[in-house]
Amino acid sequence: MKQAVITGVNGQDGSYLAELLLGKGYEVHGIVRRTSSFSRGRIDPFYGANAGVSGKLVLHYGDMGDEKNLRKLMEKVRPDEVYNLASQSHVGISFDMPEYSTDVNALGTLRLLDAMHDYCPKSRFYQASTSELFGSADESPQTEQTRFKPNSPYAVAKLYAYWMTVNYRQTYGMYACNGILFNHESPRRGENFVTRKITQTVARIAAGLTDCLYIGNMEARRDWGYAPDYVRAMWLMLQQEKADDFVIATGELHSVRELIEKAFAYVGTKIEWEGKAAAECGIDSSTGKHVVKIDPKYYRPIDIDSVLGDASKARRELGWEPEVKFDRLVEIMMEADVQAAQSARQD
Ligand code: NAP
Ligand code: GDD
Numbered sequence: 115m116k117q118a119v120i121t122g123v124n125g126q127d128g129s130y131l132a133e134l135l136l137g138k139g140y141e142v143h144g145i146v147r148r149t150s151s152f153s154r155g156r157i158d159p160f161y162g163a164n165a166g167v168s169g170k171l172v173l174h175y176g177d178m179g180d181e182k183n184l185r186k187l188m189e190k191v192r193p194d195e196v197y198n199l200a201s202q203s204h205v206g207i208s209f210d211m212p213e214y215s216t217d218v219n220a221l222g223t224l225r226l227l228d229a230m231h232d233y234c235p236k237s238r239f240y241q242a243s244t245s246e247l248f249g250s251a252d253e254s255p256q257t258e259q260t261r262f263k264p265n266s267p268y269a270v271a272k273l274y275a276y277w278m279t280v281n282y283r284q285t286y287g288m289y290a291c292n293g294i295l296f297n298h299e300s301p302r303r304g305e306n307f308v309t310r311k312i313t314q315t316v317a318r319i320a321a322g323l324t325d326c327l328y329i330g331n332m333e334a335r336r337d338w339g340y341a342p343d344y345v346r347a348m349w350l351m352l353q354q355e356k357a358d359d360f361v362i363a364t365g366e367l368h369s370v371r372e373l374i375e376k377a378f379a380y381v382g383t384k385i386e387w388e389g390k391a392a393a394e395c396g397i398d399s400s401t402g403k404h405v406v407k408i409d410p411k412y413y414r415p416i417d418i419d420s421v422l423g424d425a426s427k428a429r430r431e432l433g434w435e436p437e438v439k440f441d442r443l444v445e446i447m448m449e450a451d452v453q454a455a456q457s458a459r460q461d
Contacts, residue, residue: 115169117193119143121178121226122200126302127242129156131197131345136160136169138349143191145176145200156302178222181229188229188237195352197240198226201272204306205246206414208268216271223275227282227290235288238352241279243292244272245337245363245421255424258294258361265416280359289357293348296363296423299443300341301450308370309338309447312377317451319405320381321459326405327396330412332371335420339364340438340446350432363423364436373444374406380448 118135122128123144132142144157154161161171176183178200188196201219202208208215223241230237248256249263264270276292283290303310308329315327339362347362374396378385384399385406396406428434438446 136167188233212267219271220274239290245296292359313447316377317455321455328409
């Protein structure tokens with residue numbers, strides 16, 4: 115039975131990756147943090163005796179800030195594969211917590227790579243790198259050759275982790291890969307990322323549970339894919355003859371405004387826009403209610419206007435293709451959030 119360690123197993127990607135590996139018969143060792151309230155909703159369905167998966171999920175308390183803990187786990191498990199997904203993953207919040215974001219995202223990766231180097235140097239390593247490395251890029255679309263210009267504490271910390279991964283590969287011959295993943299979403303997406311915030315709030319407005327969506331920069335454009343497609347790419351990267359770095363993206367660009375319009379259209383509401391800049395509002399064309407408003411607190415000190423990926427190398431060398439694109443992604447997320455809002459209304 116193959117063994118894998120996943121840091122950040124309780125996150126969006128960690129949960130989908132665990133599900134994928136368990137389905138392939140892996141023994142998955144997930145690192146979870148101690149928290150004051152227990153929230154394991156994403157991984158509960160496939161944890162324990164009745165999980166109905168062929169593999170086995172083992173959970174370990176740990177933290178990317180605790181070097182000894184990571185070393186002990188690598189020494190004990192000596193896994194075949196390590197997926198480093200743990201991160202303070204919110205770009206906006208990294209401006210409020212630059213030091214913590216650096217400790218977890220940059221030094222945490224170094225701690226893990228070094229523990230692997232000492233205890234299981236033949237294990238294969240996946241680093242959750244990001245399109246944020248490109249920042250406001252010089253060219254579009256971005257490929258593995260595009261120059262990095264990170265412009266947030268999150269992205270600068272991830273740049274350090276990217277180069278450490280390359281460095282351990284080149285210096286010690288470790289099988290270490292960077293997946294440069296563009297934004298990917300799902301019904302399991304954290305509630306303060308823009309896609310999920312929109313689908314959840316629009317579903318709640320339609321169910322009469324709230325009145326208005328407060329939002330920041332609506333002109334931002336992203337290349338949004340579907341998380342289960344992206345964890346498949348992570349696994350593929352660790353099954354090759356040689357370690358390498360890959361861009362994973364859909365190649366489609368959409369704006370936050372477009373996402374809002376699509377989410378409202380799903381519940382039968384047409385949005386008309388009125389006003390400009392921070393005074394702009396979205397109005398429900400049938401009721402005249404103001405259902406979208408700008409709240410400047412969601413503006414970032416510096417934002418990326420647009421990122422668009424070219425995943426040709428992954429297509430060619432991994433045989434990877436995204437199965438879900440933007441329109442279907444919005445439907446999947448709306449279906450789940452509408453159902454959740456309807457259940458909440460009945461409670
Ligand atoms: P996520 O939902 O925020 O999950 C992050 C996970 O990391 C959570 O399980 C969290 O634990 C854990 N974590 C945070 N700080 C930790 C620490 N100090 N020690 C141990 N665990 C810690 O993020 P995601 O969307 O799944 O993303 C997975 C990875 O891919 C992240 O590294 C992210 O930066 C990167 N990435 C994401 C995207 C995207 O669009 N989703 C794109 C490119 C790269 P709790 O569950 O306890 O909070
Ligand atoms: N979160 C959030 N909340 N973003 C908003 C809001 C809001 O209310 N209003 C507008 N936005 C804009 C942000 O300013 C940004 O331009 C865009 O929506 C996307 O924001 P997020 O969904 O927070 O994602 P992100 O692109 O900053 O970062 C995500 O993707 C990266 C890959 O490119 C995260 O998952 C990162 O961890 C990941 O590396």
